[in-house]
Amino acid sequence: MKSLLCLLLVFSTGAFAAEENQFKPLKDVRSQMTFKPLSDEDKELIISYTRTLFSKVYVNLEHKMSIYPTNPLADLKIIEDRYHEMDEVEFHQRMLAIYTSVRDFHVNYNLPKPYACYSSLTGFSLQKMKANKIIVTSVNLNLKNLSPDLQKLTPGDELVSYQNTSPLSYIKSRSAAVGASTPDAVIVQGVFDLYFRSHYGSILQKDNEITASFKRPNGEEYSIVAPWIARFNPDCLKEKTEEKVQSGKTDENLREVKLKERKKFFLNWKNKFITFFKNKLPLVKKKFLNSETSLVDLSAPHTTKHPNLFWKVIPYQGQNFGYLKLDSFDAPEGTNAAVAEVKKVLTQNLADTSALVIDLRGNYGGQISFAEKMAALFGAMPVKSIPFYVRANDFMSFMFKDDPSWLKLMIPQGNNNTLVGPGNLTTLTDLSRVSQSYFGKVVLLTNSECFSSCDLFSAVMKDYARVKIYGTDHSTFGGGANVWATGYMKPAFESIDMPVPPQNISMRVTARHAHRLADNSLIEDRGVATDVILDEETDDLLTQNSTVVAKIYNDFLKDPTLKKSSDTFVEFEQKSFQVHGDNLVNLIASVGNIDYISVFKNKKFVQRFEKDEEDKIAITLNSKNTPYGTESVEIYGFDRDSSTRLPVLRTSLLLETLPEFKKLQDLNVIGDVITTTYPKNADCGWQKSANALLLEGYCPETSTEATLSIELPQTETILSFDLIMDTEPDYDFFEIVAIVNGVETQLMEPVSQPQNESFRISLGAFAGKNIDLKFKVISDEAFSGKGGSISNIQIQ
Structure with missing residues (x-):
């Protein structure tokens, strides 16, 4: 049996053979892992960047200081007074301590390359299961020449001591360095820290090796000495991740990128192990299986065009249940393409299932708009945009100078640095274009690795009462936010005469944090609570048989409203x-x-x-x-x-x-077929008068719109009208948009200054189509000034 297991472990890592130039004992490469010198001016600049980030940008500062023993600006002052005495290692270590002290995974101080291209690993991976038990989940025996004791390890063995103390005590001692906040997330991230450390954001540990004790399922205990093995990633020197993150095109940060990289690195070992373990060694498999526990086979799910989306229809006790696995909210082809792919799976592959499990375990986030739009696929009523808050000061006003929706929240507060909101990252118009695509019962399956956009998706689904949340931890990670990198803020730093940091050092902080739709509570440090906590068994971690999903399906079967068979x-x-x-x-x-x-x-x-x-x-x-x-x-x-x-x-x-589209030739008075809407007060907003729209001088509204629904002829037509607007500049905006088949096109840029002129706008691009013309006025709190009018509306 032992020889079979050894064969199994070698098989599981065959595709990941260690190359000499990538894997070496840490003790042999310490001398190579050094920092380039920093001048006093370099250190002063890094300190200035950090002061600006924490005082002007970081939206969670006061919240973090109220719940953790941290004061980043005070700690920064200590460094400022002593930096000329510090070597590079101490300086970087103290800077890292400031960024990790707030326990915010969106807050990073990323070390310079090539130091950042190294990682340290033990050659095996671990994972937490029920009752905080930690077990071995994979072993890379291709590293046995560097670490002979790896041959003693068997997946399923329990870790009982680490560096001569209990694993949980060791994890607790490093909780500040790990940076997680919720109790379960601290343990899960601490378990990663036991066997893998990326030096993108951590100084090299002092120990060259670890000592650990394990217990086999039969009760036998043994100990190992495992050297830390250094891995150098040469591709890191060519990576464009920095540019991608700094461009603002993604909502993830480099810590998320490295977490995903680490997870993928070890998941390859585990998946190879599972495949061989499941298909080739049925006798060994029985060692782990509990015959009294129901199991669901999650192996071989169907892939999709989205690289992180998988699905499967699973027959279970006479029912067909759906299983949807989403590993991240990244959207490499764009948010709309990602949402369309999820919708396609729901409508074409899972439509006939009685109920659906959306498995989000290990999802570290990605695009916020993807998360918001995906939530709209599971309910009849449109979802609202997630409310975000931001600091109001001169630096942030510069960052939002081209975004009037956020700028109007900040300008009234001047430079007082208070938090303002709510504002949105995804418009209601964009969200309204996504409609319900699955009509069965839906539940989420989460854990404390569900981070950032995954937190947000879980929160929206819970707040709209669309799901019950099952989880293997008490909550999701607790980090719903929008992160900004120093590269993304480069224009704002240049405006205050600050050049880029030396040696491509980058820093990131949370610029906007999210609140719950239900009660406006903060998601940071809380996460989304689990309704039903499920314990993961050994099967869940070492095979592709799931006891957790089986427990959820058993709950489905108890639901009296669930379709009982194909005959009902x-x-x-x-x-x-x-x-x-x-x-x-x-x-x-x-x-x-x-x-x-x-x-x-x-x-x-x-x-x-x-x-x-x-x-x-x-x-x-x-x-x-x-x-x-x-x-x-x-x-x-x-x-x-x-x-x-x-x-x-x-x-x-x-x-x-849908509106009733009138043919253009059938119209006598256009004003007769214009519909008006105002969300709060029906006594003010647009008022119709023949071929004109009138706006009162003052109206306690935040928006009003008038819609003309017509069928255009095949020939080109022109929309003409006279516009008079005398409302409050920079707070009240007028615009015209066209909507065809749900796609919105802006016909006129928003105007805010006083207007008194005639407009002619070509509608030739919409010839022969049904079109909604929307005349919109949007304000911050209320329309003010002398009002306005649109008269002589004609389409010819």
Whole structure:
């Protein structure tokens, strides 16, 4: 048996043979891992950058100081008084301590290359399971010449001591250096720290080796001495990650990048181990399996165009359940492409499943807009943009000088450095274009590695009551925020005469932090709480059989509203319907094992409908939506023969109301077919008068719009009108947009200064199409000034 296990471990790492120039004992390369000299001017510049970042940009400073024993600016003053006495190692170490002291994974001080291109590893990986038990999950025996004791290790063995103390005590002693905040995240990141350290953001450890004791499943204990092995990544010197992060095109930071790199590095070992373990050694496999525990096979999921998205339909006790795995919210082809790929999987591959598990374990985040838009795929009502807050000061005003939506929040506060908000990173218009694409029951599966955008997605799904959250930890990581790098802020630093930091040293801090939609509470340091905590068994970590997902599926089966079999159904030809004209929609449903259905709209009972002799149910619904509005329709199916009076099935529909497009030649007075909307006060905002729109001098509104829905001829047409605007400059904005098939095109740049002129705008690009023309006015708090008007509206 031992020889089989050794064979297994060699097989598991065959594709990752150690190259001499990449893997060496740490003690042999210490002399090479040095920093280039820093002049006093260099150190002063790094200190100035750090002072600006923490005093002007870092949005979490006061919050962190209130819950942790940290005062970054005071610690920085100590360095400022003594930096001329410090060598490079001490200086960098003290700077790192400032950035990690706030326990914010979005806050980084990244060391210069080539030092940053090194990492230290032990040759094996570990993972936390239930009751904070830590076990070996993979071993790279290709490193046995550098670390002979690796041959003693077997996946599944429990770590019982580390550096002559308990693993949890050691982890606790390094919690500040690890930088995580929530208790579970501290342990999980601390476990990584036991076997892998990236020197992008950590000074070389003093120890050349670790001593550890392990216990096998049969109770046998043994000890090992494992040298730290240094790995140099030559590609690091050519990496463009720095430019990508600094460009502002991604919401992740380099710590996230390195966490993902570390995870991928060791996951390769684990996956090779699992494949061989599962398919080639069934006798060894029995060593780990608990015959009393239900298992779900998660092996061989289907891949997609998105590199981190996987799916599988899993038959389980007579049901077909869905499984969706998302490893990150990165969007390499853009947010819209990523959302479209998720939607495609939901509508084409998982539509017929009874319920769905979205597995987010180990998802370290990515694009915030991807997370927000993906949440919109799982509910009938559109989601709101996540509220973010930011500091108001001259430095930040410079950063937002081309973003009026944020600038208008900051200008009234001047340079007082208070937090202002809420503002949004994704517009409501963008979110409204994403509609519900899955209509079954949905749950999330999370852990304390769900970070950043993953925190945000979990929060939105929870706040809209769309999911129950199952997790292997008490909460997600707790870091919903938008991070900025010094490179991204380069223009602002140049405006205060600060050149770029020396040696390509970069720093990052949280510039905008997110609050919950439900209660406006901060996500940082809290995360999103787990509703049902599930313990991971050895199977979950060492095989592709999941006890955790099986437990969730068992809970699904207890749900009386879940479709019980393929013979019980309510089927419509489609899942969403467009309502035109008279706002009436007629639906025909085919049913099985259903005698009648009850219809609820927006959680209110509408009507009961009985089936006919042909097992059909005819439904007529009236929609009171404004154009492009949506309504959720819940369908509950009942079986009279059921022993309970509970519904035996639940499904959902989405009603979307479209405007009635008038032909241009049928229009007499354009003003007669313009619709106006104002979210709060129906007594002010745009008022119609023949071919004109009037705006009051003062209106306690934040937005108003007038919409003209028409069918344009095949020939080119011109929109003409006279505009008079005398509202408050820089606070009230007027614009015109065109919407065709849900795609918005700006026809006129937003104007804010007083206007009194005529406009002619070509609509030739929309010839022969149904088009919505929207005349918008947006304000900070209320429209003020003398008001305005749009008159002589014509399309010719």
